[in-house]
Amino acid sequence: MITLTDCSKYFHRGSVNEVFALNRINLQIEEGDFVTVIGSNGAGKSTLLNCIAGCFFPDSGRILINNHDVTRWPEYRRARFISRVFQDPLLGTCPSATIEQNLALALLRGKRRGLRRGVKARDRQLFRDRLAQLGLGLEERLLDRVGLLSGGQRQALTMLMATMVRPEVLLLDEHIAALDPKTANQILTLTRDIVAEQGLTTMMITHNMHHAINFGNRLIMLHQGRIILDVRGKKKSGLTVEDLVRQFYEAQGEDLALDSMLLA
Numbered sequence: 001m002i003t004l005t006d007c008s009k010y011f012h013r014g015s016v017n018e019v020f021a022l023n024r025i026n027l028q029i030e031e032g033d034f035v036t037v038i039g040s041n042g043a044g045k046s047t048l049l050n051c052i053a054g055c056f057f058p059d060s061g062r063i064l065i066n067n068h069d070v071t072r073w074p075e076y077r078r079a080r081f082i083s084r085v086f087q088d089p090l091l092g093t094c095p096s097a098t099i100e101q102n103l104a105l106a107l108l109r110g111k112r113r114g115l116r117r118g119v120k121a122r123d124r125q126l127f128r129d130r131l132a133q134l135g136l137g138l139e140e141r142l143l144d145r146v147g148l149l150s151g152g153q154r155q156a157l158t159m160l161m162a163t164m165v166r167p168e169v170l171l172l173d174e175h176i177a178a179l180d181p182k183t184a185n186q187i188l189t190l191t192r193d194i195v196a197e198q199g200l201t202t203m204m205i206t207h208n209m210h211h212a213i214n215f216g217n218r219l220i221m222l223h224q225g226r227i228i229l230d231v232r233g234k235k236k237s238g239l240t241v242e243d244l245v246r247q248f249y250e251a252q253g254e255d256l257a258l259d260s261m262l263l264a
């Protein structure tokens with residue numbers, strides 16, 4: 001469970017460049033919730049995930065993860081609970097290491113990391129089994145360097161690594177945005193399967209309203225650092241893209257001609 005109470009975040013506070021990126025956010029995400037996060041450019045979506053992940057501290061407010069008050073915990077300490085996948089498939093893996101070395105590293109998440117003599121046979125079988133689920137033939141390429149993989153293969157591997165040890169929270173920051181549509185759909189399906197199989201508490205930022213509606217059980221929309229829409233369950237799955245656009249403008253009380261939303 002993630003609880004944000006009155007969380008605010010400024011950048012360049014007190015200067016002419018001041019940005020009020022998160023404006024007194026109150027949000028409770030239940031265990032196993034899969035929340036899609038949408039909003040215009042600069043709405044505060046990544047800032048919200050960064051605050052939860054501990055990239056920086058909020059200026060005010062509290063953050064609880066599974067009843068631990070992590071508000072002042074540094075990022076590395078929260079990494080015990082949180083896995084994150086970014087837009088760039090180059091992040092999250094080590095390109096010069098092999099697939100099995102990357103997976104072995106992922107297996108150590110949350111444990112004391114020491115030098116180990118290579119990959120154990122038992123682990124290797126686990127890696128083969130998990131990779132086979134991707135249907136990309138990577139189970140036959142354990143000794144290939146990750147830098148040789150395509151963006152889609154790499155993002156699939158990153159998803160596997162992020163969930164190799166079950167995280168309490170999975171944060172997906174536009175993780176399919178750099179992929180072609182077919183590969184993006186494959187990674188989304190993989191995401192849905194892994195999240196369902198492990199019952200992960202998940203937040204997924206997307207600019208695609210269809211994805212926001214069709215994935216997850218809850219949808220939040222941010223605008224200017226505030227949550228302006230929060231729908232879940234049947235109400236969410238019954239939404240259309242047109243509903244979302246309308247609700248966006250209604251929530252703001254602004255003219256429909258405004259084109260700040262930038263959602264596909």
Ligand SMILES: Nc1ncnc2c1ncn2[C@@H]1O[C@H](COP(=O)(O)OP(=O)(O)OP(=O)(O)O)[C@@H](O)[C@H]1O
Nearest residue numbers: 011012019021039040041042043044045046047048
């Ligand atoms: N590290 C930072 N330093 C200064 N300003 C920042 C920083 N991170 C974010 N901001 C500002 O905070 C606001 C919210 O940014 P954020 O990246 O959270 O938006 P977003 O909703 O993720 O947008 P996008 O869809 O374009 O990725 C923006 O005005 C941005 O310029």
